[in-house]
Amino acid sequence: MxxxxxxxxxxxxxxxxxxxxxxxxxxxxxxSITMFITLLGFMNGLNTLLDGxxxxxxxxxxxxxxxxxxxxxxxxxxSTLNNTHHFIESIKPFAGKPEIRNASxxxxxxxxxxxxxxxxxxxxxxxxxxxxxxxxTGAINGIDVEAESKLFFFQDYVVKGxxxxxxxxxxxxxxxxGAADKMLAKIGDVIQVTTAKGDRVQxxxxxxxxxxxxxxxxxxxxxxxxxxxxxxxxxxxxxTDIQIKLKVIExxxxxxxxxxxxxxxxAEDIQTANAQFETGSSVRTTISYAVGITLLIVAGFGIxxxxxxxxxxxxxxxxxxxxxxFSGKDVKYxxxxxxLSIGFFGGLAGLGFGFLASxxxxxxxxxxxxxxxxxxxxxxxxxxxYVIGIIFSLITTYFAGLFPAKKAxxxxxxxxxxxx
Amino acid sequence: MSNKIxxxxxxxxxxxxPITISVLKDISFSIDKGEFVSITGKSGCxxxxxxxxxxxxxxxxxxxxxxxxxxxxxxxxxxxxxxRNEKIGFVFQFHYLLNEFSVLRNVMLPALKMNKFNKxxxxxxxxxxxxxxxxxxxxxKRPNQLSGGQKQRVAIARALINDxxxxxxxxxxxxxxxxxSQNVFDIFKExxxxxxxxxxxxxxxxxxxxxxDRIIEMEDGKIISxxx
Numbered sequence: 001m002x003x004x005x006x007x008x009x010x011x012x013x014x015x016x017x018x019x020x021x022x023x024x025x026x027x028x029x030x031x032s033i034t035m036f037i038t039l040l041g042f043m044n045g046l047n048t049l050l051d052g053x054x055x056x057x058x059x060x061x062x063x064x065x066x067x068x069x070x071x072x073x074x075x076x077x078x079s080t081l082n083n084t085h086h087f088i089e090s091i092k093p094f095a096g097k098p099e100i101r102n103a104s105x106x107x108x109x110x111x112x113x114x115x116x117x118x119x120x121x122x123x124x125x126x127x128x129x130x131x132x133x134x135x136x137t138g139a140i141n142g143i144d145v146e147a148e149s150k151l152f153f154f155q156d157y158v159v160k161g162x163x164x165x166x167x168x169x170x171x172x173x174x175x176x177x178g179a180a181d182k183m184l185a186k187i188g189d190v191i192q193v194t195t196a197k198g199d200r201v202q203x204x205x206x207x208x209x210x211x212x213x214x215x216x217x218x219x220x221x222x223x224x225x226x227x228x229x230x231x232x233x234x235x236x237x238x239x240t241d242i243q244i245k246l247k248v249i250e251x252x253x254x255x256x257x258x259x260x261x262x263x264x265x266x267a268e269d270i271q272t273a274n275a276q277f278e279t280g281s282s283v284r285t286t287i288s289y290a291v292g293i294t295l296l297i298v299a300g301f302g303i304x305x306x307x308x309x310x311x312x313x314x315x316x317x318x319x320x321x322x323x324x325x326f327s328g329k330d331v332k333y334x335x336x337x338x339x340l341s342i343g344f345f346g347g348l349a350g351l352g353f354g355f356l357a358s359x360x361x362x363x364x365x366x367x368x369x370x371x372x373x374x375x376x377x378x379x380x381x382x383x384x385x386y387v388i389g390i391i392f393s394l395i396t397t398y399f400a401g402l403f404p405a406k407k408a409x410x411x412x413x414x415x416x417x418x419x420x
Numbered sequence: 421m422s423n424k425i426x427x428x429x430x431x432x433x434x435x436x437x438p439i440t441i442s443v444l445k446d447i448s449f450s451i452d453k454g455e456f457v458s459i460t461g462k463s464g465c466x467x468x469x470x471x472x473x474x475x476x477x478x479x480x481x482x483x484x485x486x487x488x489x490x491x492x493x494x495x496x497x498x499x500x501x502x503x504r505n506e507k508i509g510f511v512f513q514f515h516y517l518l519n520e521f522s523v524l525r526n527v528m529l530p531a532l533k534m535n536k537f538n539k540x541x542x543x544x545x546x547x548x549x550x551x552x553x554x555x556x557x558x559x560x561k562r563p564n565q566l567s568g569g570q571k572q573r574v575a576i577a578r579a580l581i582n583d584x585x586x587x588x589x590x591x592x593x594x595x596x597x598x599x600x601s602q603n604v605f606d607i608f609k610e611x612x613x614x615x616x617x618x619x620x621x622x623x624x625x626x627x628x629x630x631x632x633d634r635i636i637e638m639e640d641g642k643i644i645s646x647x648x
Contacts, residue, residue, distance in 0.1 A: 006532050013520035320516035323477060324530040324578070325505020327498040414472045417512055417590070 007330060010321075011337040014314065021306045026346035028299035029397065033350020033389050036292030038357040040385045043288045045378035047281045053212055057152050058270050059120070059243030060252045063106070063259060065098040066266045103239040106263055115246055115255060120147035122241040123228040128194040131183045135194065138179060139219050142228020151245045154222075161187050161207025166224050173203040173227075177210040178218030193231070201231045212368075296392055299346075300400035303339055307404035311335065311411075318408055319416035328409035335408050339401020340394060347393030351386050423452040424486075425585050425618055431473060431483035433466075443469050444481065445641040451586070451620060456612040457647075458629040459622045461638035470638070471590050471622045475508065476500040488585050505534050509579030509587040513594040515571040517563035523574050524550070524559040531581045542581075549577040553607060569600035576607060580617075587611075589621035593628060605631065 015022050069091045075081060100106065103121065110119045123142035128135040145167040148154040155163045158174060166172055175185060185191050185205050192202050203223065211217055223231070229238050244259075246252055252269035260267040311318070318331055362379045427450040435441045443466045451457055459467045472478040474485065476492055479500070485492040488507055492500065504510075517526045527546040531537065537545070550556040553573040558566055563574065572592065579587050589608075593601035605628055611617040612633070621632070629635050637645040 003533075003535060006535075013518075017520045316514075316516055317518050317520075320518070321529075322501065323475070323504065323510050323512075323516075325501050325533050327501035329498060330501075330533075412477075414475075414477045417514075417516070418468060418472070 003330075004333070007333045008337055011334045011341065014310065014317075014334070015338055015341065018306070018310060018313075021309070022342060025299070025303045025306050026342050026349070028302045029296070029343055029346030029393050030350040030353060032292065032295030032299045033347050033393050034353040034357060035295055036288075036389050036392070037351060037354025037385055038361065039288040039291055040285075041354070041358040041379045041381060042361055042377065043284045044380035044382065044385075047284055048380060049374065049378045051281060054274055055249075055270070057157075057211070058274060059152075060246045060249055060270045061244040061256045061259065062268045062273075063100065063242040063244065063263065063265050064240060064268075065100060067093050067098055069093050098240055099234075100239050100242060100265065103237065103242065107242060110242070110244060115248070115251060117245040117247045118147060118151045119245075120144050120151050120243045121225060121239045122148075122243055123225060123232070123238065124240050125228060125232055126196050127231070129179060129183055130192040130194055130200075136179065136182060137219065138193065138221060140173070140193070140228060140231065141220060141222050142225045142231075143222055144225055151243070157209055157211055158207045159210045161205075163207060165206035166222060169204060169206055171201075171203050171227055171230070172206040172223065174207040174209045174222040175205055176217040176220045177208045178214055179221060180205070180208050182218070195231055195233075197233070199231070199233065203227070203231075292389075293392065296396045300396040303342055303397055303400040304404060307335055307339060307401055308407075310338075311404055311408045315411065315416050318411050319413035322411070322413040323417065331411070332405045332409035335405035336398065336401045339397045339405070343393045343397025343400075344390075346397075347390045350393065351389055354386075354389065355381075424450045425453050425488055426451045426474065426620070427484075427486040428474065429484040429486075431470070431481055431485070433469060433473060433478075433481040443641050444473070447483070447641075447643055449636060449643060449646055451618060453585075454612065454616040454618055456608065456619045456633040457621070457636060458632040458634070459620065459636045459638060460624060460626070460629045463624065465638045466641040467622045467638050468590055471588055471620070474620070475510065475588055476503055505530055506582055507585045509582070509584035511572070511576055511579050511587060511589040511592040513591040515563070515568075515575040517571060517574060517578075519562060519564050521562075522560050523555075523563060523566070526563060526574060527578045527581055530578060534582055546577070546581060549580045550574070552580070552611075553577050569596055569603060572596060572600070572604060573607065576604070580611075586618040586620060589619065589623075591623055592621060593623065593625060601625070601628065 070093075073086070073088055073091065075086050075088065107119050107121065110116050121144055125140045125142070127138050127140050129138045143154070143166075145154070145163060149163060159177065161174065163174065166174055173191070175183070175191075183191060187205055187207065189205050190202050191205060192200055194200050209217065209220070209222060211220070225239075226236065229236055232238070246255060249270065253271055256267040256269035259265070321331060322328070358379045358381065361377050364377045366374060366377045368374070429448050431444050431447040432442065433444040435443060447470060459470065461467045469478070473481050476485070476487070477500075487503060492503070495503075517523070518529075521529070524543070524546055527549060528542050531542040531545065532539070547556055547559060550559055553576055555570055555573045555577070558570060558574075563571055566574065572595075576592075587608075593604050596604060608619055608621065609631070612619055621628075623629055634647040635645070636643060636647055
């Protein structure tokens with residue numbers, strides 16, 4: 001008979017002899033693993049949701065031209081004046097449009113770059129929405145509807161109407177929910193906007209857009225690229241922003257710098273633009289782990305106590321096992337395997353209950369105007385947490401069992417037997 | 421050719437706490453194969469201490485212990501455990517059976533530990549040993565369902581399971597009444613005569629000692645008679 005099989009059989013018999021205490025210890029482990037799985041699943045579900053609010057809609061890299069004074073003034077280009085001091089006052093930005101030159105060539109280049117997942121062009125324009133005698137400030141984004149929905153889940157935020165209409169119906173607009181409410185614009189209505197240059201344009205409302213951030217919804221609206229170009233009176237090569245999604249988000253700062261140099265353009269990466277989000281997520285995750293581990297350590301003390309009691313009760317058995325040829329190590333393994341069995345089976349039950357509790361949370365209604373696509377609380381079922389959960393329970397119970405087991409292995413059989 | 425299965429040379433054991441006391445003083449003797457030997461002496465003369473030194477469980481002594489031709493000096497704990505498992509059978513005053521296991525399983529445990537035979541062979545052997553002790557009917561009971569005399573017989577069966585070269589007994593009849601003591605003695609005698617089993621039994625029961633092959637008498641940590 002295999003050595004470890006024999007050791008396990010003895011451990012099992014000792015467990016059975018004290019099955020009530022064993023059960024209590026296992027329930028402690030089950031409870032803490034259940035909490036661990038539920039907490040992590042729920043917290044990370046929320047994290048993913050909240051991060052998605054921003055991350056889904058934010059390009060990893062944005063290429064654009066900032067309106068700013070030229071860094072090199074013409075006089076500095078004159079080599080004959082290199083050793084003189086230039087007095088230049090009242091420098092102002094070039095009154096040009098923040099257009100990206102040669103945009104289609106840049107986009108073709110980007111689409112071939114293996115690091116790039118997708119590219120979407122965009123036009124930003126300042127407008128006024130005309131509501132009777134009142135002008136509301138607004139911003140129109142001209143977008144490539146297909147690229148925008150593929151990369152930035154545009155369709156998820158169109159709460160009414162069909163987003164594809166934007167492409168198919170000429171001179172159409174999807175209004176921000178807040179702006180539409182102010183203008184009392186229904187779907188099918190025609191609204192009038194005034195551009196910054198004073199041109200008036202009529203547009204047909206084909207849908208409402210709700211981002212979850214009320215301030216944005218009061219101002220933003222969407223048209224197709226060609227409509228935006230028409231509103232602004234620009235040729236069809238006119239593009240103000242190129243939005244890039246990378247395959248690996250962590251590469252964004254590096255790639256942004258590379259593109260800025262390559263295209264002589266401003267490039268902003270997502271990490272610089274939204275530094276605060278990572279912090280929030282990691283704090284929430286850390287709290288979940290801390291709670292889970294604390295619960296496990298408490299359960300570990302329970303196991304420690306029960307094994308200690310068992311060792312005092314089973315002194316005679318340990319002594320005779322040693323007298324008949326079991327070594328100190330064998331005795332240690334017996335008690336460690338008792339602890340590990342409690343950890344393994346308690347932990348396994350914890351994974352099951354944790355999954356059930358997560359599934360329960362997943363059914364609780366969660367309706368918020370900020371998140372039109374979400375109906376129940378979000379839960380992350382990532383198998384990673386289940387693997388971590390069972391590993392944690394094995395490690396904690398191993399250490400909880402190790403110290404009593406070491407004590408048992410050092411019991412001197414002579415003292416026990418002669419003491420009788 | 422030497423027939424010695426157990427030999428001790430100049431064994432000295434001292435307790436140092438609180439003051440140094442010599443419990444065993446220069447003990448030397450040997451036991452031949454098939455001998456049935458008893459050690460007697462007054463309480464506190466060191467006879468039990470000597471037995472536990474011989475058992476390899478007590479390693480805190482000076483001198484030489486040779487079991488089956490091999491010195492036990494400077495052996496690791498796990499190696500000594502192996503020697504106990506394979507070469508020595510123990511019978512104590514108390515039975516030390518595990519109540520979690522059946523009688524049969526209790527007898528099988530040391531053999532399962534030795535891991536030289538498969539489970540079926542070990543089971544057959546355990547039943548054979550229980551038969552020698554006329555207790556095979558109780559094989560599937562738990563030890564706490566047996567009487568004191570029966571328990572002690574099970575303990576002897578367990579001592580025999582690995583065919584040890586010697587059985588060491590520490591007052592094996594100390595807890596038993598006259599009839600059961602007689603019974604246990606008869607078993608030992610039978611083992612010695614029919615199976616050539618070597619036995620070394622510590623006892624203060626003079627009747628018991630008188631009927632063994634040889635009596636080693638101890639007094640005050642020394643051997644005063646080797647009985648030869």
